[in-house]
Amino acid sequence: MNPKPQCWYAAAFILLSSALLVTSCRKNEDVAPTPTVVSSTVTTGAVTDGEVNDWILANMKYWYFWNDKLPATTDKSLTPDKYFESLLYKYDATANPTGDRFSWIQKSADELKASLSGEQTTTGMEFKLFLRESNSTDVIAKVLYVQRGSPADKAGVKRGDIITSVNGTKLTTANYSSVINSEGATKTYGFATIEGNKIVDTAATKSITAVVYQANPVYLDSVYTIQGKKIGYLVYNQFVPGPNNAGTADYDQQLRTVFGKFKASGITELVLDLRYNPGGYVSSSTVLGSLIGKGASSSKLFYKKEYNKTLTPDYQAYDKSKGTDSFNGFFYDEPNNVGGSIQRLYVLTTSGSASASELLINGLRPYMEVITLGTTSYGKNVGSVTITDTKGRIKWGMQPIVSKTYNSLNQSDYSTGFVPKVEVREFTNVVWKPLGDISDALLNEAIFQITGSRSGRVAARNGIETPVLGSSIERKAGGSNMFFTENLPGLNP
Template identity: 55%
Template sequence: MTSNTIMRNRITSTWARAGSLLIAGLAMSLTSCKHQEADTVTPQSSTSTTENQTVDSWILDNMQTYYYWNDKIPANPDKTLAPSDFFDSLLNTYNATTNPEGDRFSWIEENASDLTSSLSGETKTTGMEFALYLRASGSTDVIAQVLYVLPNSPAANAGLKRGDIITKVNGQGITTTNYQSLLFDDSVTNYTFGLGTVSNQSIVDSGVTKSVTTTVFQANPVYLDSIYTVGTKKIGYLVYNQFVPAPNGSKGSEYDDQVDAIFAQFKSAGINELVLDLRYNPGGYTSSSANLASLIGKGVDDSKLYFRESWNSTLTPVLQKQYGSDFFLQKFSTKAQNIGSNLSRLYVLTTDRTASASELIINGLRPYMTVNTIGTTTYGKNVGSITITDDTGKINWGMQPIVFRSYNSLGQSDYSTGFTPTTEVEEPITLYPLGDVRDALLNEALYQIAGTAASGRHAATTVRNPLPVLGSSIQQKAKGGLMVKDMKISHL
């Protein structure tokens, strides 16, 4: 940055309670009104045919009512199947060639409380998120690169940081055949990570290790906010990693209030440009997405439409009769902290981990202002799910089926393959801290805003990451992405 640049960084301390929220497509908290009269069914690794039929009947009943593609459910599904297999047999399965608009996102869990806890922000975690790459092109060896570490988490306390490269887990080299068991096994609580370094774009073992014990942890989605001043440009920057209104167990809006407070500071400081960093945000609650959009949008208030939902033809008239047409509409809020009048455009930083409620921000604001995206193509989730559990407590399963599709105020919903970036910038193998002006995506945004490179050169000249991508822990926990609509439907 130039000498007249002022940077203020604040990494928000996380709640030391529980969980990192599982977020990403439009999900609604839904207590099922389909009551079962059988005895409580406890999930087991091996269940009887009778138990399967009880659970499967409950699954089918709810899917026939709520599933977005309920007209494609098989006429006579096999109720002797294990519940997870039965659930899968009902889906309108996605196929890139034959069914590109099919279902990529619905899933079921054996324990409903685990499902709802994860959606509310409770998970057992080391406190870091990472990307997975092949160690070299054509190799079966895998590395995990740390994308960010939650403050005060076990990973942070062990000294792990963004950019660290993990080559071994508990003494074993990571490969394409064992990375799932080494990195995503919930029964493992103690990890010793062997680290590597980058040498001439290759990964070399360093011999350094870090030991971490998992814990139940609450991740604050408001990760970092900054203000950069470059000449006449005063640039607000927010790293926001999940759309979550409040910590698990709270019925308040603590995290939304925190975002409001940041925008109040932005407004007071007179920022006239905004960079919203959603590169690691797989989505979350639509209420929090609407809250953030209401703080940014130009000329928006509670009379303006943020997005609307379309449900299946069976349920739509029922919902309309019971709740009215407003059920399908998400309006903006009128916010005193809104900075839209000072903005001519918005910059959003994206990767393929940017999904659902994050993509809703891009799609929902584009009718009201110019939205430029910098990074790589987003995930592509324009549909939403609800959480279905049995409120009698007799069935312990929980499921998350897709139930609606979202459209912005112009009727646009054409991003099932993701939003292609306005400016493509890959994250290189060498990562700088989030908020550092040398970070490739932020650097490019500052260059486009100020017209000069913040660190002497801008991201278009940076070296691309040469390693083939396998995925990330963010996509693993988010099942691809969630948008969560926080409400209950009863007695339909």
């Protein structure tokens, strides 16, 4: 065992809907002790599937949270993606509700590491796929938000825009995955509009070219003065410390700057918009929690972790002076903490709010009132590591679940998500307001809960909700409802 903490790209501990890779050192909870990671054993010749599968199995025996559930015999003639899937302790809503919904493998470890740090080849628009009508086979993609300065932003795409075709092909349940993932960086998107409560096709098209783009998760912040209340509002879309490979925590510092503005403005209420945040680094979740939590300090526990019986003694041996704190994460001391000024925390959630988002909610609840509004969050109380071949011979990267998370009261009862105090839905056939607009349905509900009055004109609350087929956020997050299959072999719709 190497006693010195280090930034270790092969397996950095994080809790995330798509557990991210650590790119900069901050506190020991982001740093793995040098564990028994198995590298490739063959040094010459072409890499065979059998060699990859040996590497997969050896690491799963050590890291996997359910390593005591691995099958006694395995079929190493399978391709690596299928072999990895054959090892998992499968989730079943009825028969095995505590099983694994989240582990996955990817053919390119480099692409995995980049995308999980917010960098990917993208148009910059995040969207959700719905059936156009409940009894239809037609599919629409409704834009959730657009990254600033991205190709989609430059093309004029806005939140709430509705896409019905790609390259002239209408989206249906039979083709949406292949059409959206078709070859070529440049695609022409066909749009529809909402007239009354009907989705109506238009002749409008936009040609957009995907580029390598680094997303900034600190998306929007505002301070509203309504009915004598000073309300801070933050849209935060992924727990990422800084840009991929930058080695800096620029985005964490931006969070501190935002809360410095909140503190200087004298906010008395806070609305945190995590509706599209699939998770991220525990360190960034700890930064945000430390900026919000009442009485948060480095002496107070934010979360605890539980590992399998193989990993547990290695953690205990890694730093014996820490004792049981080897499994604990504490708040940071943050000068811009607003916990002493705000009455409570409102968190806006949807099924896209997962993992580190839920860790934040769970970790703050022992210290303050946390009210969730929107729809039920995803339900991910487990964490994963990114494992790559340290010798670089095997190009695959895998993301197995390795831990379960609790708060300071030993609570981890959100595997089915956090149910909101007030349910507010973003309906398929309703015009969506821009994020930050006080008439946006979720934000408006939070303002009503704070002030007792409705601010602005709110979209109809009796719209139609059609079945959801997936979203681009799930690709970013390594979600279990993946429909993007080209970069995630073995995870089919």
